[in-house]
Amino acid sequence: MTQWPRLVILNLANNHLFGKIPNSIGSLYHLESLDLQNNNFSGEIPSSLGSCSALQFLNLNYNSFFGKIPTWIGERLSKLIFLLLRSNNFSGDIPLKLCWLKNITVLDLSNNNLSGNIPSCIQNLTTLAQKESSAIDYSFAVSYTDGNGYYEGFYVDKASVMWKGMERDYENGNLKTLKIIDLSSNKLTGKIPVQMRQLESLDLSHNQLSGHLPGSMSQLNFLSTLNLSYNNFSGRIPLSTQMQSFNASAFVGNPSLCGLPLTPTCPGDEKSKSESTDSGGKDNQEDRAEFWKSFKPGIELGAAIGFLGVLAVKLDHPWKHLCFLLFNNVKVRLSNLKDCLYLLVATVGLLVREHVSRLGRKLKLFEPSVSS
Incomplete structure (x- = not known):
């Protein structure tokens, strides 16, 4: 080469x-x-x-x-x-x-x-x-x-x-x-x-x-x-x-x-999807249970306080001053926002019920009497 x-x-x-x-x-x-x-x-x-x-x-x-x-x-x-x-x-x-x-x-x-x-x-x-x-x-x-x-x-x-x-x-x-x-x-x-x-x-x-x-x-x-x-x-x-x-x-x-x-x-795709769904459902159920678990006492407490407030305003009774004392004492202790919110909701609910009852009683006064 x-x-x-x-x-x-x-x-x-x-x-x-x-x-x-x-x-x-x-x-x-x-x-x-x-x-x-x-x-x-x-x-x-x-x-x-x-x-x-x-x-x-x-x-x-x-x-x-x-x-x-x-x-x-x-x-x-x-x-x-x-x-x-x-x-x-x-x-x-x-x-x-x-x-x-x-x-x-x-x-x-x-x-x-x-x-x-x-x-x-x-x-x-x-x-x-x-x-x-x-x-x-x-x-x-x-x-x-x-x-x-x-x-x-x-x-x-x-x-x-x-x-x-x-x-x-x-x-x-x-x-x-x-x-x-x-x-x-x-x-x-x-x-x-x-x-x-x-x-x-x-x-x-x-x-x-x-x-x-x-x-x-x-x-x-x-x-x-x-x-x-x-x-x-x-x-x-x-x-x-x-x-x-x-x-x-x-x-x-x-x-x-x-x-x-x-x-x-x-x-594992189907299993993961199922687990995700089950986990999501379980988590949702647990979240709802936890919500109501914490929300129910608040409602009950709010209802009690609201009721005391209504009694303190409405009652002409010797216990009126006791209701005021209890109401104010408990109200001061409601320091967190959640309890205050529960109290507000419950109180408004009771007041609405009171007004509806009054309206119902007034309407009955205008009902025509039935002759025999």
Whole structure:
């Protein structure tokens, strides 16, 4: 490969090539696109590839590469837009330094043997979080000379991408519009970190992820494909127009996950509702009982005091002065507002009754007598 120092595109996809990627690939300093998809390559990704710092498109899908995903991919291939490592034998953690790939729009690490947690820094993948891609063009100008003349043209990359449960071939014109993270069919554990709001496709299915689905998932307004099936998620599916629009197949295989679109309710919802109703009814009954318990003595006391007041005013009797004394004495002792209110209500009630009785007696005086 040292004979091609200015090579920009290397596409050997869909052949029967095998063996390791030669270290000499590092001499292709101008390489922008490397496509080795669907071959029988094996071994580890050579560190010399890190010298190809102009790489934008790296497709190693459907081979037999193994070992850890190199951390230098994030450190030295900062211009990567597409990183496609589907269906290999990569193992170990997802390197934290992959979060340094600020231009990534398609990250496919699916169908490997990756383990550990999903890095929380994944939300720092800037392009996946923006409405518009920072990369302007993904096609490559091509010019070459042979014995017959000089030629110019454009090369457009192609890649197989899982979209809505189906593997489809996309060219650059369509690839550049996608914002995809596919980590499915690995051995990842832990919780889902906060995700980018502009993400269009997220596949975390067939892992060992657990915990509650983060409420931030309800804010993924551009998400058109979601697959969280066959993990160990639990609790309630976050409520949003977006989340409930997905088919139940996006959530199946999580026995402790509940809520729409899986189930109408979560375990304990009916019980909680019943307990809330019963508790509310019981509380209301207790409140009413407590009210009457405190209100009744007030009424009785008010009635007694009011009656003493009426007697003190109306009676022409030696006990009149005693009634006045009792009335004043008790009135002074009514220091709180509640008792005063009870006294006022009871007194008014007695006075009303007295006036009604007087009116009744007066009306009887005007009744016509019945002759025999």
